[in-house]
Amino acid sequence: MNERNEIRAFVEELLRRKGDTAPFADSDSLILTGRLESIDAVDIVMFLENRFAVDFADLGFDQTEIDSVDLIAALVDRPKPAPAKK
C-alpha cells in the first residue's frame, strides 16, 4: 500500500467510526467543513507521527495542512528537517 492509500484508508476509518460513510475525494475538505472535528485531527496527528515520523513540534501545526487526503500526502512528502548532529 503506498502512502496516499494508507492515508486514505486511515481517514476512511476515522469517518466510518463517526458513522460517516459518504464518499469523498482526495481533495475534499474534511475538518474545515465539519466532517471531522478538531479532536479527530488529534488522531491524524498521532497517525502521522507514528507512521511517517512527522514532527509537528518542528513543523508547526496548522489544521489546514491536514484538511484533506491530498494535503496530508503533501505534508508527508515534504522533506523532513535533518536530525541535529550530536
Add this chain to the structure above:
Amino acid sequence: MVAAHAAAGFARIPEFLGIVLPFLLLCGALMWLSAKYPKSVVGRRPLLVLMAICAALLTIACYAPLIGFARFAMWAFFDTFCLYLWFLAYAMSDCATAHGDGPLLQAGTLRPFWGSTSVPFPKGASHWRTIEAKNPEDLAVNMVKGVKLIAWCLLLSFVNTYYTRLVHERLSIPAASDCIHAFQLGHPLAWHLNWLSWPDDLMLELLSISIWGHTFIATCRMAGFRALRNTYAPLSSRTIAEYWNRYYFYFKELLVDMFFYPTFVRCFKKSPRLRLFFATFVAASVGNTLFHLTKALHSAVSFGIFNTIRGFQPYFFYSVLLALGIGLSQLRHRRPPQPRGWFRDRIVAPACVLGFYCFVHVFEMSSPLTGLRYLAFLLRGR
C-alpha cells in the same frame, strides 16, 4: 453634527494620531514580521508575542507617569489591542504560512461586518479561503443556508421571549444570580426556586448564544461563506466534551488552535492519554481564563493589575473544574459512545451532561467557598 462626532470619538486629529494610527501600524508591523520571518518567534509563536506585548502595554499604562490625554490614549490603545488580540493571533499565524495572505487582506478579516465577539467568527483568513463560495451555485447555496438560519434564529427569538415570560413572569422563577446573592446575604430563596433557577439559567444562556451566534453566521453565509454554526443542538449532547463542542464552537476552536494543538504537539508525546488530557486541560483552563482575563484587563485602570488578576481566581477555579470534566469525558469517550437505547441516549445522557454544566455554572458565578456552601445548601435543603 460636531457633537455627535465627538461623542462617537476620534473626531480630533490627536485621537487619530495617538490611538488609531499607532494601532494600525502595530498590527501591520506584526503581520509583516510574521510573513517576512515565518521561522522566527513572531511567525511560530504569535500568541506568545501578543501576550508579551499585552503585558508590556499594561505595565506602561499602569505605571508610566502619564497624565491627561497621554494617559487616556495609552489606555484606549491598550483596550483596543486586547479587543483585537485573538484576531491578530489568527492573522499572524496565517501570514506565517506559505499560502497566507498579505497584511492588507488580513486586515479585512479583523472584526468582519457580520459581527463578532472577541472570538473571530469564523476563524482567520485561511479558514475563510476554504469556506468561500467557489462558483455562483456555491454562493446561491450558501445564501439560502444563511436565510434558513436567520429564519431559525427568528423562531428562537420568539421562543426566548415566550420562555422568559412564562418562566420569569408567570412561574416567578428567579435568576440564578439572584439566588446566589440572596444566599450570600443569609436569606436564601425557597429551595425549589434555587433548584429550578439553574437549568433555567442554562436554558436562557443557550437561547441567547444561539440567537446571536446564528445572526453572525447567517449573515456570514449570506456573504458567501459556508461557515459552520456556532451552536448546534447542544441539548442532544451525550458527553461533556460533545456539549463543549456544540455550545460555543468558535470559542472552542480558538482554544483548540491557540492552546490545545501547540501543547499537544510538544508535551508528553510518549503517553497518548496523558498527552490528550494535558492539552485539553491547558486549553480549557489556562486558555479559557487567559481569554477572559484579556477581555477584562481594562478594569486595571480602576483596580490595578494585581487586584484585576486576583479577581480572576474564582473564574480559574471554575475553568479548572470545567477542564477536568472535559478532559475526563474525552478520555472516557475516545470513540463515539455506542448506542445504548433511546431513553439513555436521548434523555439520561443529555440530562447528566446538563447537570454537570449547571454544577460548574455555580462556580462561574461565585467564589469556590461560596459555591461549595451553596451546593451544600441545595443538597441539604436548608
